[in-house]
Amino acid sequence: MVFKLFGSPLSRPTLRVAHILKEMQVPSEFVAIEVSAKEHKTAEYLKKQPFGQVPYIDDDGFVLFETRAICKYIATKWRGQGPALFPDPSDLKATALFDQALSIEYSNFDNTAINIALEKVYKPKYLDKPTDEALLVEQVRKLEEKLDGYEAILSKQKYLAGEYVTLADLYHLSFGSFITEEGGLTLLTNEAKHPNVSRWWKDISSRPAWLAVKGGL
Ligand SMILES: N[C@@H](CCC(=O)N[C@@H](CS)C(=O)NCC(=O)O)C(=O)O
Structure with a gap:
């Protein structure tokens, strides 16, 4: 099936x-x-x-x-059929760094990006509800601050878990691209403020597989 x-x-x-x-x-x-x-x-x-x-x-x-x-x-x-999107489980330290990167996305990005998506796009555009402007400002400030942490990591390595792209990087795409493209926010593309975040974002958001699906299902 x-x-x-x-x-x-x-x-x-x-x-x-x-x-x-x-x-x-x-x-x-x-x-x-x-x-x-x-x-x-x-x-x-x-x-x-x-x-x-x-x-x-x-x-x-x-x-x-x-x-x-x-x-x-x-x-x-389907490991082997596409890119290896997480380290070999027998590599203890690489796996620990991957788990760390997964937690970074879940605890420092996801919730804030969802709140921004809700206030900036979903409420006014799809739900016919007013944006809570104070909450939006607060959430954007919060994410901007979190991106300082991302910048520190990404100034030392190419991706969040090390030198290879993993699921942890790719999980950012769904809401990251939404707040960037539909929300018009430049948090992830601001080269002057976060040059390495911007470099990383350009890299992951131009993956052919992402470009093939991001327009819709
Ligand atoms: N943590 C869940 C989140 C899924 C999620 O938030 N789905 C939303 C749609 S974007 C939903 O179904 N919301 C309806 C609800 O929570 O009642 C996952 O990653 O699968």
Whole structure:
């Protein structure tokens, strides 16, 4: 049975999984979930994803949700078919640095970038709700400060976990590109303020697999 990705074309986490499928050259079928009709909150859907969120996958009967777990599963199952997106598990220190990079993305980037995406784009453009300007300013300031930490790391190495691109770098693309391209923010592209972040961002956001999926599913 073909690998199935159940998600929404409007969902950036769904795009994250589609990107890794493309990186690893995995044939797949996309099944659109009608989020506007609350299909992801039905009893049937909750059996697959108990938190009522998109996306989830079904790989020949194996169901998995949470995008980071899904991406790691794909990069592991098809390792060798595409780029190695995480270090060899027998390399203790490289794996520890990879885990560190994963935590950096999750704890220093994801939540703030989502809040910015919500206030700057989703609320005014898709939800017909006013932006909380004070919250937006605060979140942009917070992310800018976090990027000082990124700059310190990326001034010493090419990617967040070392000299090779990993899933930890690529997880930034879904919301990073959203706040940059749809939100018009220059946080990730400001060469004067964060030259190495900007160099890193240019590198990961120009990957052919990302360019192939970022326009939509
Ligand atoms: N941590 C989850 C986040 C998924 C997520 O936030 N999905 C959003 C769509 S972009 C959603 O389904 N939101 C509906 C809800 O939380 O009720 C993952 O990485 O899979």
